[in-house]
Amino acid sequence: MMRRRAPGALALAACVLALQLACAGATTEAGPALINVAGTWNYVGTRSGQTVATSGTLALTQDQTVRFNGTFDASELDATGEVHRVVGVVSGRTIDTTAIDFDVVVDPTLTRHHSGAVRGDSLTGTWVELSDRGIVASGSFRARRRSP
Numbered sequence: 254m255m256r257r258r259a260p261g262a263l264a265l266a267a268c269v270l271a272l273q274l275a276c277a278g279a280t281t282e283a284g285p286a287l288i289n290v291a292g293t294w295n296y297v298g299t300r301s302g303q304t305v306a307t308s309g310t311l312a313l314t315q316d317q318t319v320r321f322n323g324t325f326d327a328s329e330l331d332a333t334g335e336v337h338r339v340v341g342v343v344s345g346r347t348i349d350t351t352a353i354d355f356d357v358v359v360d361p362t363l364t365r366h367h368s369g370a371v372r373g374d375s376l377t378g379t380w381v382e383l384s385d386r387g388i389v390a391s392g393s394f395r396a397r398r399r400s401p
Contacts, residue, residue, distance in 0.1 A: 284318060284319050285317055285318065285319075286315060286317060286318055286319050286347050287319075287347060287349055287350045288347050288350055288351065288353070288371055289315060289401075290313050290315055290321050290345075290347065290353060290371060290376075291313055291314055291315040291321065291401060292312075292313060292398045292399075292400055292401040293310060293311070293312050293313075293398070293399050293400045294310065294311040294312075294313065294376065294396040294397065294398050294399065295308075295309075295310065295396060295397045295399055296308065296309050296310060296311045296325070296327060296394060296395075296396045297394065297395055297396070298327075298380065298392055298393070298394035298395075299392050299393055299394070300390055300391070300392040301390075301391050301392045301393075303332050304330075304332050305329065305330065305331050305332055305392075306329070306330050307327050307328070307329040307330075307339060307394075308327060308328060309325065309326050309327020309328060309339070310324075310325070310326050310327065311323060311324075311325055311343065311396055312324050312325075312326075313343065319346045319347045319348075320344075320345070320346050321343075321344075321345050321346070321347070321355070322342070322343055322344045322345070323342075323343040324340070324341070324342060324343060325339070325340065325341040325342070325343050325357045326338075326339075326340050327339045327340075339359060340359070341357040341358050341359040341365070342357070342358045343355055343356070343357050343358075344356055344358075345367070347371075351370045351371055351372060352368075352369070352370055352371075353367075353368075353369055353370075353371060353376070353378075354366070354367065354368050354369075355367050362384055362385050363382065363383070363384050364382070364383045364384075365380050365381070365382050365383075366380060366381050366382075366383060367379070367380045367394065368380075369394070374397060374398035375395070375396075375397055375398075376394075376395065376396040376397075376398075377393075377394070377395045377396075378393070378394055378395075379391065379392070379393050379394070380392055380393070380394055
């Protein structure tokens with residue numbers, strides 16, 4: 254018996270493939286890093302069109318390559334005024350002397366993909382939240398490095 258996939262599952266698969274192809278772009282995994290994002294960052298994010306705010310910590314490690322990883326631990330104030338803890342695993346890459354991409358995997362079915370620009374100890378950009386239903390939310394973020 255064949256299982257039918259929900260229409261959103263195909264759209265999500267296409268979106269993930271497009272993100273993977275985009276991430277395979279300018280640099281190689283083994284290439285040297287042009288910027289260093291290692292450190293502890295104070296993170297603040299907002300959700301487009303809503304009063305949802307997220308604030309917390311990005312703790313990133315990076316070797317000499319373009320790849321970095323770490324953890325995300327934050328509190329999210331939703332539109333009803335309730336606070337929820339958001340914890341995730343971070344993996345990303347530097348693209349050039351300012352641009353970076355990274356994912357925060359919150360659970361196996363929910364990922365927040367971030368694209369941003371680093372200038373010194375400041376990071377700003379946008380994010381989209383991907384689930385098995387496709388893109389379910391988006392917004393902007395900023396972060397300030399408090400320690401290297």
